Amino acid sequence: MQSLSNNNVIAALEAGGTKFNCALLDTELNLIVQAAFETTTPAHTLAAVRDFFRETVAAHNTQLIAMGIASFGPIDLMAHSPTYGYITTTPKPDWSNTDICGYFARELNVPITFDTDVNGAAWGEKVAGAAHDLSDFIYVTVGTGIGAGIVVNHQLVHGIRHPEVGHMLMPRDPLLDSYTGCCPFHVGCLEGLASGKSIESRWGVPGKLLRADHPAWQLETQYLAQMCANLTQLLAPQKIILGGGVMEQPQLLQMIREHFLVCLNGYGPAAVLERTEDYIVKTHLNGMAAILGIAELALSQLDQEGL
């Protein structure tokens, strides 16, 4: 069992739009060393990540047995696709059609496990966070964009792409909210109406500069509560975990729970109606969810393949 030998390590990468978080972990998922690199161009950022892993693996006298990459998207996860392992049609300058998996497979010569940033984070919640041992739950990040990782029957949902919860079309009362959203594709999708980008576009300043009693938070509450209501009706998860920069507003969580109950209006699973404070929660993994999740997924894939 190579994976149990005590100098084996896993490289975990959370590839985000702002920075690339890198961590080297042992096979018990203990953190050995961590670093972050700014997301500039693929040539620069990928090389910095490669050099970090090469150097730290050598410096700690370890052997790299696998790498997990949890990436911003959209990404291609279809095993037989010619662009499997690519960041595909992202509007982010320079990053469209970047073969991120191929790069690290070649440069570090290890098997790669690839998934979305939010799937990585969702799995991290299962491994070490608020979803420990749960079979059915949803992790939603509300940051610059909105995305979700969904676990059903103890497995991540992929389908023929990966969930894009941010593009769910939402109820919106034009008399109460004349703003139609900042999404270039959709009028009135969740990300267009409730992402950090939309808050800034709607009010002219970033959310972190708005007072706690600013009307922005009522609208934000309404859309995120509707989102939680729809996810509950569609999938009846055991828990919804919220993360991302927008959720750092301390007043928001309780406001969402209360409006969520207004949205359900008594129609929902008893556990959800009665213990909403255990049902809609915030992540408490301090930004480590995706790193832990994708490392565990990489390790599991090794085990499944008998390496």
Place this chain on the structure above:
Amino acid sequence: MQSLSNNNVIAALEAGGTKFNCALLDTELNLIVQAAFETTTPAHTLAAVRDFFRETVAAHNTQLIAMGIASFGPIDLMAHSPTYGYITTTPKPDWSNTDICGYFARELNVPITFDTDVNGAAWGEKVAGAAHDLSDFIYVTVGTGIGAGIVVNHQLVHGIRHPEVGHMLMPRDPLLDSYTGCCPFHVGCLEGLASGKSIESRWGVPGKLLRADHPAWQLETQYLAQMCANLTQLLAPQKIILGGGVMEQPQLLQMIREHFLVCLNGYGPAAVLERTEDYIVKTHLNGMAAILGIAELALSQLDQEGL
């Protein structure tokens, strides 16, 4: 292997709000005999179903080894709940708190497999219909109500209840549609806006009496296309299969496909955008989906339990 002995049979029941469809099938899921009984009171309807199965099992000289029940809801599917196997808080007169599984377990003395009518139908599509061999798909019935069975990674989604897609809150433009829906719980949920009941409530006549060019079908198209768009963004299934009385309107399917593409506006998996006619389809199982699905689930459960 008792289940392969050639006189073993499965009882399959699709418990609907209008009628209870019953079928006796062999262990290859071939139909032996079928009947339907009107849904009146539990005492009358359940006894009629019991008598049918007792008599046909005896008449065909067979041995009943399992029963599958696919029921209208809401139902309790939580294994450790005191009301597991019950039809719970249905507004249907007399049927609230009906222990449908307990009744047949006692009266027919067989193991019971229990699920929603739409989960049964979804599984039937996998066994014998449009979802043959697919890992990820959704079956939606648009009839008196709206419900869905969802399959992810080859398994039915249950969560802590079962999907209630009909109660998803929908975008609605009050300038184009002033009707807020017929749902007693929600303003603007899918079932309230687009079920057969809502069509009748909105226009004063049942949908089947409305002309093919009646404006009702534009609204119906809009809401069902939005539903398909949201299901696509959330779960990226391989196929969405539509059934139910409302979908018998022949003009509706193509209208939904076209408006669905308008809703996505180019943002979706390539296979979905390019081959929408293979992606959004109608059931072609002629009302047998739930019977076949729940029979297969009953048989699988026997196999899993090694009986």
